Amino acid sequence: MALPQAKQDATEARLDALSLPEGGWSAPARNEALARLRAMGLPGARDEYWKYTRPDTFNSVEVPEAALFEAEETPVFGERGALRIVFVDGVFDAEASDELSLEGVSIDRLADAPDIHWARDIYGVLEARGQSPVQRPLAALNTAFATDGVLIHVTGTPSRPIQLVYHHRDTRSDAILHHVVKVDAGAKATILETGPAAARFNKCMEVEIADAGTLHHIRAQGRDHERRAATHVFARLGRESVFKTFTLTVNGVLTRNECVIELTGDDAVAHVAGACMGDGDFHHDDTVFITHDAVNCESRQVFKKVLRNGAKGVFQGKILVQPGAQQTDGYQISQSLLLDDDSEFLAKPELEIYADDVACSHGSTSGAIDEDSLFYLRARGIPRGPAEDLMTIAFIAEAVQEVEDEDLQEEIVARVAAWLERRRG
Amino acid sequence: MLEIKNLHVKLEEEDKAILKGVDLTVEAGKVHAIMGPNGSGKSTLSYVLSGRDGYEVTDGSAELLGEDLLELEPEERAAAGLFLAFQYPIEIPGVGNMTFLRTAVNAQRKARGQEEMSSADFLKEIRAKAKELKIDADMLKRPVNVGFSGGEKKRNEILQMAMLAPKMCILDETDSGLDVDAMKLVADGVNALRDEGRGFLVITHYQRLLDHIKPDVVHIMSEGRIIKTGGPELALEVENEGYAHLKAEEA
Ligand SMILES: Nc1ncnc2c1ncn2[C@@H]1O[C@H](COP(=O)(O)OP(=O)(O)OP(=O)(O)O)[C@@H](O)[C@H]1O
Numbered sequence: 001m002a003l004p005q006a007k008q009d010a011t012e013a014r015l016d017a018l019s020l021p022e023g024g025w026s027a028p029a030r031n032e033a034l035a036r037l038r039a040m041g042l043p044g045a046r047d048e049y050w051k052y053t054r055p056d057t058f059n060s061v062e063v064p065e066a067a068l069f070e071a072e073e074t075p076v077f078g079e080r081g082a083l084r085i086v087f088v089d090g091v092f093d094a095e096a097s098d099e100l101s102l103e104g105v106s107i108d109r110l111a112d113a114p115d116i117h118w119a120r121d122i123y124g125v126l127e128a129r130g131q132s133p134v135q136r137p138l139a140a141l142n143t144a145f146a147t148d149g150v151l152i153h154v155t156g157t158p159s160r161p162i163q164l165v166y167h168h169r170d171t172r173s174d175a176i177l178h179h180v181v182k183v184d185a186g187a188k189a190t191i192l193e194t195g196p197a198a199a200r201f202n203k204c205m206e207v208e209i210a211d212a213g214t215l216h217h218i219r220a221q222g223r224d225h226e227r228r229a230a231t232h233v234f235a236r237l238g239r240e241s242v243f244k245t246f247t248l249t250v251n252g253v254l255t256r257n258e259c260v261i262e263l264t265g266d267d268a269v270a271h272v273a274g275a276c277m278g279d280g281d282f283h284h285d286d287t288v289f290i291t292h293d294a295v296n297c298e299s300r301q302v303f304k305k306v307l308r309n310g311a312k313g314v315f316q317g318k319i320l321v322q323p324g325a326q327q328t329d330g331y332q333i334s335q336s337l338l339l340d341d342d343s344e345f346l347a348k349p350e351l352e353i354y355a356d357d358v359a360c361s362h363g364s365t366s367g368a369i370d371e372d373s374l375f376y377l378r379a380r381g382i383p384r385g386p387a388e389d390l391m392t393i394a395f396i397a398e399a400v401q402e403v404e405d406e407d408l409q410e411e412i413v414a415r416v417a418a419w420l421e422r423r424r425g
Numbered sequence: 426m427l428e429i430k431n432l433h434v435k436l437e438e439e440d441k442a443i444l445k446g447v448d449l450t451v452e453a454g455k456v457h458a459i460m461g462p463n464g465s466g467k468s469t470l471s472y473v474l475s476g477r478d479g480y481e482v483t484d485g486s487a488e489l490l491g492e493d494l495l496e497l498e499p500e501e502r503a504a505a506g507l508f509l510a511f512q513y514p515i516e517i518p519g520v521g522n523m524t525f526l527r528t529a530v531n532a533q534r535k536a537r538g539q540e541e542m543s544s545a546d547f548l549k550e551i552r553a554k555a556k557e558l559k560i561d562a563d564m565l566k567r568p569v570n571v572g573f574s575g576g577e578k579k580r581n582e583i584l585q586m587a588m589l590a591p592k593m594c595i596l597d598e599t600d601s602g603l604d605v606d607a608m609k610l611v612a613d614g615v616n617a618l619r620d621e622g623r624g625f626l627v628i629t630h631y632q633r634l635l636d637h638i639k640p641d642v643v644h645i646m647s648e649g650r651i652i653k654t655g656g657p658e659l660a661l662e663v664e665n666e667g668y669a670h671l672k673a674e675e676a
């Protein structure tokens with residue numbers, strides 16, 4: 001079907017301003033992604049999953065300016081002893097990075113493209129699978145034009161996490177990064193992702209987990225206020241594998257995090273969780289699609305949004321249970337805590353089930369801090385501000401508890417507490 | 426200790442007077458009990474004293490140790506030494522009981538210009554006090570009152586009171602929902618806190634609690650006013666004869 005003219009024009013204008021990296025093993029995948037993108041066009045306000053979030057600034061040729069944000073504080077997840085891979089405005093910084101060697105894992109750069117690489121079987125492949133039934137044009141754009149990224153092959157159980165550290169140094173940087181993670185059977189790793197990446201950031205991560213493999217992914221977006229980020233995670237899970245991804249988002253004018261997971265092996269487990277804190281000019285969108293296509297798999301989606309001063313939160317989450325995916329255990333909760341009347345939360349929870357022996361539950365709520373609870377805390381001597389903070393942290397607890405590592409949980413809570421405290425002045 | 430004079434209170438949202446001139450003084454070292462029919466305004470009195478929203482004081486005053494309570498925020502009243510054991514303790518999912526109590530203890534200390542209590546001291550004290558009230562360590566770790574039985578919630582209120590060591594303790598039907606043994610535990614908890622410098626106002630429907638916590642003075646509240654004040658024998662009179670004759674006497 002032909003694209004509407006306006007959409008086609010916008011798409012071609014953007015494509016004109018980009019150049020396709022040439023050569024290497026990824027070239028065919030990039031060309032296919034470009035063709036996909038041309039066929040579907042960039043996202044538009046009429047697209048079913050772009051009703052609540054305006055895609056304009058993700059699409060525009062011109063990069064909206066974003067002030068730099070250098071918080072004078074300890075680096076996020078800085079105490080984890082991780083192997084650090086640093087990108088500045090989307091460009092790999094070898095000097096700031098650790099040596100890319102660690103037992104149990106092999107790490108390469110996407111930009112160092114030899115002619116043959118294992119990532120070829122995954123790069124653009126999971127993204128392409130994730131284009132149906134819902135189109136994700138920004139991900140296709142990413143596959144085609146990504147300038148760099150890391151290719152992580154987990155073969156054992158590395159002793160340290162791998163941390164992707166982003167820095168934003170140029171007020172008009174436009175970064176497109178694409179990471180590929182392959183976890184072998186029985187292997188296990190943790191990937192951390194932190195920091196403001198660019199003025200505009202388009203990031204894609206494809207994750208393939210073989211039987212009984214485990215990947216934990218914990219990400220902290222922020223605290224840059226003018227960030228525009230569109231990110232995608234595409235994951236395919238084998239038998240008895242585990243994938244847990246958690247995202248903490250603070251600030252950012254526009255963030256869209258999509259997560260597309262396919263449970264293709266029996267007894268696999270996928271948890272997607274997020275907590276976001278927004279104040280004022282803030283728009284945060286979590287769009288999740290989980291497909292159960294095997295027996296006895298478990299999936300959880302836990303999203304909590306704290307919104308104040310007119311901040312806006314969006315959740316679009318779907319569980320699709322394919323025929324034959326019996327004993328599916330699917331859970332989805334999306335909640336917002338509105339700290340004032342100006343803030344807004346829009347939720348679109350969806351279940352589509354084609355198997356009969358299935359337990360799926362979903363819920364979505366939006367509300368203010370409970371006055372009775374607040375009074376109870378105050379009656380015990382806790383002043384209003386700290387009492388509200390306690391309640392707010394309690395509100396996001398269910399999401400934060402999806403992070404298995406308790407030290408990380410504590411750090412996340414401490415950062416949220418600091419964010420709340422700064423707002424109380 | 427606590428001096429309430431001619432207190433008139435109406436609901437903020439509607440024109441409904443609930444307290445219609447309450448006069449009540451609790452001296453340091455004394456235990457006063459309030460009894461009275463359902464809906465007579467006992468809980469309202471306790472909420473107004475502790476600063477809950479939704480009520481408007483139209484006349485009268487309430488002072489704690491000479492300080493005007495009605496001017497203070499709820500947390501300031503707590504720091505000044507007021508404590509209310511709630512008739513219906515609130516469940517707060519996500520806030521650990523221990524975190525909650527430690528935050529409360531230290532917030533009160535901070536407000537009074539005292540040093541914060543160290544984690545170690547706090548732990549030692551709370552463990553000892555929880556043990557006396559037969560509250561197991563597991564309950565301390567759970568979120569505030571979540572999944573607690575009715576009786577456990579009431580014991581948790583007393584634990585909070587013991588940890589905060591307030592000067593003026595108001596207990597709103599802390600005995601309701603307690604089994605005989607738990608009632609004894611709660612009474613022991615209260616009795617352990619009785620001393621020269623502390624006042625108690627115990628709201629109850631039953632003589633049974635007052636067998637354990639012997640009151641010095643008993644008040645009867647009806648339709649927003651104290652209609653009779655007497656000694657412990659007044660509670661027995663209510664137990665045997667109900668409120669009808671007292672109301673008639675008053676009229
Ligand atoms: N927020 C409110 N909205 C409407 N009515 C209220 C409110 N608070 C109190 N009341 C009314 O005020 C009256 C006194 O209530 P209160 O809870 O103080 O009674 P009580 O003496 O504690 O009763 P009980 O023995 O049943 O606990 C009741 O008629 C009650 O319905």
Ligand SMILES: [Mg+2]
Pocket residue numbers: 467468469512597598
């Ligand atoms: Mg009552």
